[in-house]
Amino acid sequence: MALQKKIACIGAGYVGGPTMSVIAKQCPDSIITVVDINQERIDAWNSDTLPVYEPGLDEIVKAVRGKNLFFSTEVEKAIVENDIIFIAVNTPTKDYGVGKNMAADLQHWEVIARQIRKVAKSDKIIIEKSTLPVKTAEAMETILNTGSTIHFEVLSNPEFLAEGSAIRDLLEPDRVLIGSRETTSGQRARDEVVKIYNAWVPKDRIITTNTFSSELSKLVSNTFLAQRVSSINAISAVCEATGADVQEVAKAVGADSRIGNKFLNASVGFGGSCFRKDILNLVYICRMHHLHEIATYFENVINMNNYQQQRFVDNVIRSMFNTVAGRKICMFGCAFKANTDDIRDTPALLVARTLMSEKANLVISDPKAMENMKAELGNPKHVLFVEDPYEAANDCHAILILTEWELYAKLDYQKLFNSMIKPAYLFDGRNIINPKACYEIGFNVYSIGKEALIHR
Ligand code: UDX
Numbered sequence: 001m002a003l004q005k006k007i008a009c010i011g012a013g014y015v016g017g018p019t020m021s022v023i024a025k026q027c028p029d030s031i032i033t034v035v036d037i038n039q040e041r042i043d044a045w046n047s048d049t050l051p052v053y054e055p056g057l058d059e060i061v062k063a064v065r066g067k068n069l070f071f072s073t074e075v076e077k078a079i080v081e082n083d084i085i086f087i088a089v090n091t092p093t094k095d096y097g098v099g100k101n102m103a104a105d106l107q108h109w110e111v112i113a114r115q116i117r118k119v120a121k122s123d124k125i126i127i128e129k130s131t132l133p134v135k136t137a138e139a140m141e142t143i144l145n146t147g148s149t150i151h152f153e154v155l156s157n158p159e160f161l162a163e164g165s166a167i168r169d170l171l172e173p174d175r176v177l178i179g180s181r182e183t184t185s186g187q188r189a190r191d192e193v194v195k196i197y198n199a200w201v202p203k204d205r206i207i208t209t210n211t212f213s214s215e216l217s218k219l220v221s222n223t224f225l226a227q228r229v230s231s232i233n234a235i236s237a238v239c240e241a242t243g244a245d246v247q248e249v250a251k252a253v254g255a256d257s258r259i260g261n262k263f264l265n266a267s268v269g270f271g272g273s274c275f276r277k278d279i280l281n282l283v284y285i286c287r288m289h290h291l292h293e294i295a296t297y298f299e300n301v302i303n304m305n306n307y308q309q310q311r312f313v314d315n316v317i318r319s320m321f322n323t324v325a326g327r328k329i330c331m332f333g334c335a336f337k338a339n340t341d342d343i344r345d346t347p348a349l350l351v352a353r354t355l356m357s358e359k360a361n362l363v364i365s366d367p368k369a370m371e372n373m374k375a376e377l378g379n380p381k382h383v384l385f386v387e388d389p390y391e392a393a394n395d396c397h398a399i400l401i402l403t404e405w406e407l408y409a410k411l412d413y414q415k416l417f418n419s420m421i422k423p424a425y426l427f428d429g430r431n432i433i434n435p436k437a438c439y440e441i442g443f444n445v446y447s448i449g450k451e452a453l454i455h456r
Helices: 014-027 039-045 057-064 075-081 108-118 137-146 166-171 186-198 211-242 244-254 275-288 293-320 349-358 369-378 388-395 413-418 437-443
Strands: 006-010 030-036 069-072 084-087 124-127 152-156 176-180 205-209 328-332 360-363 383-385 396-399 426-430 444-449
Touching: 006 057, 006 075, 006 152, 014 030, 014 057, 014 166, 030 075, 030 211, 039 124, 057 176, 069 369, 075 108, 075 166, 075 176, 084 108, 084 186, 108 124, 108 137, 124 369, 124 383, 124 413, 137 211, 137 360, 137 369, 152 383, 166 186, 166 369, 176 211, 205 211, 205 413, 211 244, 211 275, 211 388, 275 293, 293 444, 328 388, 349 360, 360 388, 369 383, 388 413, 413 437, 426 437
Parallel strands: 006 030, 006 084, 030 069, 084 124, 124 152, 176 205, 328 360, 328 396, 360 383, 396 426, 426 444
Antiparallel strands: 152 176
């Protein structure tokens, strides 16, 4: 039987837009309205240039927009007209007051909860999609239901989208997680949400839990993923010291099916909008419950990431005889990972800022993220932004690979070497080049977790 539901989503950002587009596509008899107070963003969703770049998203939006998917700024109307409401607003880390730099800032969430309460005329199912601290649903339910004649059921349905693969993650999720209260109304609401996803996701991939487990699972998933990266990065330092090769170690270790081979690429460090934020959130929750040992344990995932980023840039400076002042250094990539223009928390920022403070002349190159990087660094003196990698590396003393763009793996390193000042240095923060081949060309090659290849 076709699923005929009226669904609204508040928040037309990176999570709300793609998620609702996929729901609209997979539930063609349902009507989905995505609302946001940001007129510019809504206009973009209604235009040919969507505000979010994700492979596959344009095609889906084109197919369903105006049919059963609508983007609008009429938030109150959407609240009144829909009884299933997803909330996908951003939850930055607090930069003030209690929990500063650690706890999630729930301002947006609270404003929306109060707005829903003010205008709603019938019972609603409210679904938290943004990553939130454990017990947020409970707090919101209290705000919504206290003294109200209307019943609000708040559910947790965390997103597990990785940038660059969001549409695939939505169409073929490893799992969909839905947390609800164990009450009759909680279970009824949960069944409604299960039905939406079950239009295309098999039942055995839809996990239902209590609300707290669902909220916590999101933080734990990202913490464990980040922990794997920090673990292999820690081992990369041991490899460099002992002559082992981190890629060989990762392959051998990952072949154990209990461990698995994903997320074992040693790198200059992890970045992105989620990992640090979610770990800090978990750490904060632990501290709130006086679980200080646990907090410290997970905090070390971040400490290791900071160490790895610093270790990379310190190694650049040390290898160039502690003097990079006035020397031209080229950075290949500044996005926090390939296939995105996102530079939030990217390791390239620490690397660039450290080298700038050492008075190096930087040339930054990236196929998509340069404008964001320029804005973040404030377009400083001594920093050039050059998209063509050959032009960027011309007359440089060193190339630093910071993002694993395929483009950088395929460059003609002989040509690059010929145009550089000698001795020419190559620091591969993503292990995407062939170190031996580049060494034979003439580079001094420094890869993560491998013995450096230096011409003496
Ligand atoms: C992550 C989670 O994967 C996703 O489920 C969640 O919803 C949001 O956070 P994202 O931040 O888009 O997604 O990126 P992800 O692909 O997970 O990579 C995070 C960082 O780890 C990147 O900087 C990446 O380069 C780095 N990384 C990843 C490594 O250094 N090595 C690896 O083996 C894997």
